[in-house]
Structures are given as structure tokens and as C-alpha cells.
Amino acid sequence: MKEKDGIPDRDLEKRFQSLSHRLNERRGSEKGDETKRTDVKSGFAGATRMSSEFIAAVLVGAAIGYFLDKFAGSAPWGMIVFLLLGFVAGVLNVLRSSGELADPYSAVWPGEKRAETEDLPAAAPDDDEE
Amino acid sequence: MSNDPIHQFHLQKLIPLEIGGVDISFTNSSLFMAATVAATAGFMIWATSGRGLIPSRAQSVAEIAYEFSSNMLRDAAGSQGMRFFPLVFSLFLFILIGNLWGMFPYFFTVTSHIIVTAALALLVFATVLIAGLSQHGLGFFKLFVPSGVPGWLLPLVVAIEVISFLTRPISHSVRLFANMLAGHITLKVFAGFVVSLSALGVVGVAGSVLPLVMTIALTALEFLVAFLQAYVFAMLTCMYINDAIHPGGH
Numbered sequence: 246m247k248e249k250d251g252i253p254d255r256d257l258e259k260r261f262q263s264l265s266h267r268l269n270e271r272r273g274s275e276k277g278d279e280t281k282r283t284d285v286k287s288g289f290a291g292a293t294r295m296s297s298e299f300i301a302a303v304l305v306g307a308a309i310g311y312f313l314d315k316f317a318g319s320a321p322w323g324m325i326v327f328l329l330l331g332f333v334a335g336v337l338n339v340l341r342s343s344g345e346l347a348d349p350y351s352a353v354w355p356g357e358k359r360a361e362t363e364d365l366p367a368a369a370p371d372d373d374e375e
Numbered sequence: 376m377s378n379d380p381i382h383q384f385h386l387q388k389l390i391p392l393e394i395g396g397v398d399i400s401f402t403n404s405s406l407f408m409a410a411t412v413a414a415t416a417g418f419m420i421w422a423t424s425g426r427g428l429i430p431s432r433a434q435s436v437a438e439i440a441y442e443f444s445s446n447m448l449r450d451a452a453g454s455q456g457m458r459f460f461p462l463v464f465s466l467f468l469f470i471l472i473g474n475l476w477g478m479f480p481y482f483f484t485v486t487s488h489i490i491v492t493a494a495l496a497l498l499v500f501a502t503v504l505i506a507g508l509s510q511h512g513l514g515f516f517k518l519f520v521p522s523g524v525p526g527w528l529l530p531l532v533v534a535i536e537v538i539s540f541l542t543r544p545i546s547h548s549v550r551l552f553a554n555m556l557a558g559h560i561t562l563k564v565f566a567g568f569v570v571s572l573s574a575l576g577v578v579g580v581a582g583s584v585l586p587l588v589m590t591i592a593l594t595a596l597e598f599l600v601a602f603l604q605a606y607v608f609a610m611l612t613c614m615y616i617n618d619a620i621h622p623g624g625h
Contacts, residue, residue: 301545
């Protein structure tokens, strides 16, 4: 959190720092595993991960569309709509698993300062780049 | 047999059995699943039978395995998640030992069949659904409603989230299956190159050193993948269990 020009408020910065400190403490061991995993992971594993996430979502969308059409007689609209939704869900899956988007399945407990924790994933990559 | 990279995945009926028109033969896959369970359970029982305050070597291994998976689960799902520890620990050990059995030449790799990994992934999926619904009732469906989305966008976002949720068992199972299948095929293909190259005379024998080196390197990589994929599968299980316990966690 070194973006001082963006955030003139010292108080806010302090809160950010304490929050990231607390979160690091809580997720310290997990983060260690995570970085180890990305170091060690072969390119092939990443490729299967991304492609399986994407293809699975398109397949699920197509399956929902197909069965909706079959049982509700709405052909071809169910297929069209759900195939596109499946495509969108696939992109969402890929973005989540590549860490471009905040991962909702990560170990952030709910009910604890939700607004702040949602800021964090966006701020954390900046931290790494600087 | 010698040069067919797919042959290692063929199912063979060891004890043909059929009950009510359903084929429930005991195959080589069943044999290795049984061997995996026997090895896992046998080792854990044997290793923890001493119950020494100062652990023996075997007991240390068992304790490390326990600590590793319990930390993984506690980090991902909190201490409430520890109720699901038996599931996570069994899955982790089953996949790990199944993968490692597959590293022996001429052995069968249980996890290289998608039906096996799909059954494991669906078990996790069903556990998440049942545990989430029984614990939170309809509140479990908050999982599909991200906070801070404008009302008119909600139907679209919920549909996308539901589809994204339904893809989990598929990608969960395909990831493990594809890694094990592809790894074993690559290993076999490169090992086959050694044989076919060395049939070409002196130049071939000299050249076959290259695929041999590659095979050795791939074997090491496969051991890594065996551990890594067991870890990834268990880790994803922990994350999904976290959703069942804390469905509002978006």
C-alpha cells in the first residue's frame, strides 16, 4: 500500500496498513503455500486448469439450454441464451482462477468488515508490482 | 503392448461378476483402489499404533500428513470446517497414494480414469450442497448473490453465478484426471522413443540417450504432479467446504 498520491488521508492509510497486516497474519501460512504452488507449478498444469474451467462452463451452459429447450419447448432460445451465459461464466471462472478478479472462494470470512475486505484484492496486486 | 501408450489404461476384468444385468466385475481398477485404501488405512493404523510421545519415524510421517491437511482445511474453512476433516483427509490420502501406486511400472493409475475423479468430485459437490442446505437452509443460496450488485442486474449475475457453481465438479474432476492421463501418456511415449530409436543401429543408440534423459526428468516431474494434484484436489475441496459453511462469503 504505497499509493500515497492517491490517498492523501493518513487515517485511511493507517487503517489500510493495519488491515493488510491483520490479513497477512491470518493468511500467512496459506499465502506461503500459494506462492510455493505457483513457483512449482508447470505450465501444463496451469493450462489444464484454465481450459477445464472455461470449457466446463460452456458445457454446463449448453446442457442447461438443451434440457430447457427439450422440456419447455422453447427451442432455440434456451440454447442461445444459456450458451452465451455459459460463455460468460467461463470467462468469470478463468478470471477468478487466474487471480485477475477477486476470488470469492478465498479464505475471507464473511460478516467481518465486508466493504474493506473487498477493497483488498484490488489493492494487493498493486502492492506486488511496486 | 510394448509401444501403445494407451494400453496402460485398459480395464481388465479380474473376477467377472454380474448381478441383475449390472456389470460389477472386479477389475484391475478395483484392485488398485482396494490396494490404495489398504495401503492408506494399513499405514495409518500401523504408524499410530505406538502412540509414542516421542514419535517414531512412521508416526512422524502420519503426523505430518495429519498436520498438513488439517492446516490446509483450517486455513481455508476456519475451525468450523474441521467437522469435514475426515472427508478431506481421506480424499487427500486416497488420491495421493493412488497417484503414487500409478508410478510403479506396469501398475494401474486409478485417478487416470475420469469416472473415478468425477465420482470423487461429485461426492464433494453433494457434501457441499447437503451440508450448506442443512446448515443454512435457503440462506445457502446467498452464495449466488454477490453483494453490491444493482437490482436490475441481479437475475443475470445470479444465472452466471449458478452456472459457474455447476462447473465446479467438472473442472474439479477434469483437472486431476487430465494431469494424470497426460503425464502417463507422455512418459510412455518418450520411453517408447528409446526403444524405437535404439533399433536404428549405432546412431540410434547414441540418439536414444536424449529421450532417456527426458524420461528420467519426466518421471521426477510425475512424482511432483502426483503430490501437487492430490494437494490441489484437497485444497479445492477445502474451499468448497468453506462455501458450505460461510455461504455469504462473497
